[in-house]
Amino acid sequence: xxxxxxxxxxxxxxxxxxxxxxxxxxxxxxxxxxxxxxxxxxxxxxxxxxxxxxxxxxxxxxxxxxxxxxxxxxxxxxxxxxxxxxxxxxxxxxxxxxxxxxxxxxxxxxxxxxxxxxxxxxxxxxxxxxxxxxxxxxxxxxxxxxxxxxxxxxxxxxxxxxxxxxxxxxxxxxxxxxxxxxxxxxxxxxxxxxxxxxxxxxxxxxxxxxxxxxxxxxxxxxxxxx
Numbered sequence: 001x002x003x004x005x006x007x008x009x010x011x012x013x014x015x016x017x018x019x020x021x022x023x024x025x026x027x028x029x030x031x032x033x034x035x036x037x038x039x040x041x042x043x044x045x046x047x048x049x050x051x052x053x054x055x056x057x058x059x060x061x062x063x064x065x066x067x068x069x070x071x072x073x074x075x076x077x078x079x080x081x082x083x084x085x086x087x088x089x090x091x092x093x094x095x096x097x098x099x100x101x102x103x104x105x106x107x108x109x110x111x112x113x114x115x116x117x118x119x120x121x122x123x124x125x126x127x128x129x130x131x132x133x134x135x136x137x138x139x140x141x142x143x144x145x146x147x148x149x150x151x152x153x154x155x156x157x158x159x160x161x162x163x164x165x166x167x168x169x170x171x172x173x174x175x176x177x178x179x180x181x182x183x184x185x186x187x188x189x190x191x192x193x194x195x196x197x198x199x200x201x202x203x204x205x206x207x208x209x210x211x212x213x214x215x216x217x218x219x220x221x222x223x224x225x226x
Contacts, residue, residue: 012172013033013035015188020193020209029133030129033140033171034091034092034140034181034184034185035174036091036167036169037172038072038096039096040096041168045135045136045137046097048131049128049132050067050069051131052128053067056123056126058124059114062104063120064104065101065103065121066101066102067099067102068081068099068102069097070098070099072097078096081100081154082098084149084150084153084165085144085165086146089142089145089165091181092142092167094176095140095167096168096169098168099165099166099168100162100166101124101166102154102156103117103121103160105159118161121163121164129141137169138169139166139167142164142165
């Protein structure tokens with residue numbers, strides 16, 4: 001059967017970024033898929049994903065991130081973890097791995113407040129995101145959950161802040177999702193242009209994205225200096 005005749009319900013969606021400039025293929029392939037398969041994830045793959053978080057950069061090497069992990073190996077515990085999710089994230093209940101990511105609010109050596117604790121957690125999570133795709137899996141981060149309940153269910157200490165819930169698993173076809181999420185799955189990925197997020201020397205002075213123009217300017221400067 002030709003590709004054109006295959007049942008679209010068996011299609012696994014890929015959404016590589018349509019970038020304006022070259023970037024690493026792994027970064028381009030990463031996207032927040034929601035169609036989770038119930039297929040169990042190998043422990044070796046989970047450990048590689050967590051290892052990637054371990055090597056993320058952090059302020060003063062504090063490494064404030066902590067991960068409370070639930071897998072389909074213990075269905076009862078996994079369901080209890082799923083109970084903190086809001087209805088909008090019901091799709092994540094198919095995932096065989098659910099993680100609560102928390103972060104330590106103070107430095108360990110002097111107990112001073114670490115204002116970068118959430119920043120550092122985000123860096124570690126992005127490492128996990130990329131490694132999940134490297135392992136042939138998908139990952140989705142969710143802010144739609146009951147934070148107060150999560151603190152109770154996961155026994156989060158006072159000096160830690162609840163960050164985000166993370167689902168990890170193999171990807172299934174998008175047709176297992178509710179209709180609204182199927183539409184999202186087909187929606188092209190979009191990002192603001194570089195000139196709206198990067199500025200030369202002051203806010204509002206958007207970076208030039210004309211490479212030829214910049215290269216010509218640099219060439220003129222070099223000739224003048226010579």
